[in-house]
Amino acid sequence: MTSIDNVIRPVGPHAQFNTARHSLGILRAVIVTCRYRIPAVSLRQQSPPLQDAIENALACVILKQGLLGVGIAAEDTKEPLFVHLKAIDMRRMIEWKEIITQATSDININAKDESGSQEGEEEARQEDRLLRSHEKYHEPLWDDLASKPGWKIVVQHDPRQLRLPARDDVLLSFDVSFCFHHAYADGRGGYIFHSNLQRALNDGTRPTELQNHILHLPTPPVLPPAMDPLIPFSQSWSFILRTVWTEVVGGLPLPLTLRRLLGFEASEAEIPWTGAPIDASNPATLVRTLFKLEDEAQLKRILAQCRSHKASLTGLLHALVARSLARRVKDRSFRSSTPISLAGYADPKVAGSAFKSGETIHCLVTATSYDHTLTTCAQLRRNVDELDTPLGSDEAVWALAQDVTSSLRTKAASLPRDDVMSLSGLVGDWHELFRKKYGKERGETFEVSNLGSLDAGLSGSGDEGSDPTTRSWFIDRAIFSQGNSTGPALNINVARVAEHGIYTTVSWQDGIVGVRLVEELADDVQTWVTELGP
Template sequence: MSMQPEPTALRRLSHIELFSSSRHHLGIYRCVVVTCRYQAAARPLDAAALHHALGRVVAQQPMLRVGILGQDTSQARFSHLASVDLRDHVAFTTLECGDEARYEELLMETQCWHHDQLWADVETRAPWRVVVVQPGAHVERATASQDVLFAFHHAIMDGTSGRQFHELLLAALNQPEPCPSSGETALLAFPDPPRLPEAQEDVVPFRNSISFAIKTVWNELGPRRLRARAVVPWHGAAVDFGLPHTTRARAVDVPPEAVARLLAACRAHAASLTALLHALVLASLARRLPADQAASFAADTPISLRPYLGPGADVALRPLLRCLLTSTTHAFPAHVVAALREPAADPDALVWDAARRLKAELAERQASLPADDVSGLMQYIGDWSAFWAKKDGQPRADSWSVSNIGALPSPAPDASWSITRVCFTNGPMVAGSPIGVNVGSVAAGTLTVTISWQEAVVPVELVDGLAEDLAAFARRPHETGEFAA
């Protein structure tokens, strides 16, 4: 048997890419999944058509044809993969079940399974996979459709790129070109090393004041006993690396007419959909958790740094799939939570108050970026394994995260293929938020809110109740004009 050549090292991982690579090595964050429902005007998607379209996407996107060298170190580098065999990355599966509801349950279980898998041979195999899922013959659908699951290592791209991947795949499927047989298109050759998108810190001009840098580094890396005592919000169970990595998730589909009503209400109340979802999660958890367990909350919002690329960023590399990401935190102090628990409270007024405040906070944070941002201080973390080890056994910093990857464009009326649903999950954040609220949608179509968590970190009854509340909150404004029952 011939020896495989050593992979060629490319650029070092950026600090935000190391953030994810180090978590994968420790098994505490494994992948992101974006699943889209593809509807065909003619025949269903088969291996030949998928390989043909996917091959063109892989050829366009260098982050889909790299591995990771030294993932267990803080000096990890991407590796050039001279070939990609799509048969190693693509699978088709049929979920046998009796009805549509059971199919949706099995589909979510499939998505959760992918979150629990580690990427093997990341030095020589690109860490992503595509699985085409469809129901068995017993499930009748008005229109034929298949769910295309895209799972990927967070170090090679972020959630927004996961959505863009599906846009690129859809465009490739809709380009009328002769489709060769699957075997002819499965093995892709890339003899020349690719030009990768730049590291985040090389193209985003972070500007951190001395006071912000000292405060942030001290709070993160300074001796715990010497730091100022902070209010600890409700955060589920403490970080525990010993818990099994078992992903659980619930999806809430909001139909187009209800989405349109929510968006109109957001405009009328000077809010945004992301801010409103934070406020609705707050209202639900404040009602379902007792005051002695959850006096206050905190939440996290990821922010794409694509709008903040500096003039030195290569214009040709801007559209590429990549990881450009930071986040901001919101506090919900005790008096805000207590107001929602008052018997005489006006839930709608309090929800909109919170949503307006959060939209203003997000707008203020986005206006100040990339100044005084924690992502610009990651260079001071010299040992990522030690960084994560310090979090084991400690309280979590927040209560939930709302991550919105935005909407896919509406399909063209004459398109052969269209996407009708987007289901996005971050998976368990073992050392982060106990509850992930993940949002994806199709323009003028369905919006899907998926709640994900690690088993045993929060009670399943609590998340089931949150899912029920979000479904009701999304439905009622369209039916009655109010969130409250």
């Protein structure tokens, strides 16, 4: 590898998991979009023009979050590095996208009850355009990473709204998409980014380091430590022996009969359905709405039902997706997974002032999986298709939701002991590890990734009162999507803004599962969620 004189530190073994995937083109971006609202009168009162205000605020976020101000060198090698960027051209970090809508009546906060179905149709068109935008930004690779950070924001808006009357009952709307290379942040990091940006917009500060659209960074930023040593992993002997047995002995070229006898190979009846085999040649990601609930009261009723059944919303979503798939992929079992944030397990002695859970952008995740047996899938299908059991009284659904929830809580309670992420440093060549997956079956049927709730104080529902016209910038919707060619067949992506409901997407690699199956899945889940919280 050629000498690089601006190195800050190696990216670390876990981040290599993501740099290798990007280098190979199998995971290009994660996207978290938030809808920012501001009363027209407040925007008129701000001194800098809109584009300058966004640029100033973004510069403040970069200065606050060390990882956002670095590049990545030697990504295609076994030793990728975070490198110091002495200057960042902010014009390359912000993309403005004008979306002309058929009407702007929805900008008025009182318009929802006035224009009925027409407004609903227009909102649906806007959301569809936004999801098509997500699809577009999942495809490109981050070029020139050694001289430019691997992320950007896309600001989407209707420019005509800027001509609306400067009244306090008129709200302007801007969708800001944070699109990023996974080595820079995880999904929760997307929330942290938006919280920082929202605060910076309201603060209105222009940093002195920003001159003529160039952000000057003369000294290297302080980066949070890599996952290892930041997370104090430990391993039991049983975990080590089990891993050696599975990964080393299981990797030997043994006869099929012996492999099944030793538990290395499942029988055909036990192999979960995971869509088409891994195809690394197609970067296209498709995104659809799985379900949304804008009525916070309705969502709270569903959460209350989850609590009464000792289940979480994440556990319920696992059960609902399995219920729908069982109707259409018959006589097959499924395997699902859920990412778990490791940020709360950080060692404060190692973190020092460079990392604070919930405040510092980082990529700190592990995952756990759950097997949906043939028996469970058959019961789910029978209850809904043959017995027409209402969801609220479907014992199979709630038993599954409770079991998944219990499994998640058990895994979380065990961390950071005996976790597969603790073995990241033992992988000698991440690129080769992923190449060996090409053409093979996927590990999971679907993943449920739940970012949790964006803080109420950021969404215009905090201590300042509930009337959005009494404040400036606030957030009232979040949309999350991801694309991973070697990951599960389906990604269920959950984002919630406190007091403003929940929005869930389903994303998948084009050609891995049929569009009709996904649309039927979305119809099922939206219907069932609505049924649960009338």
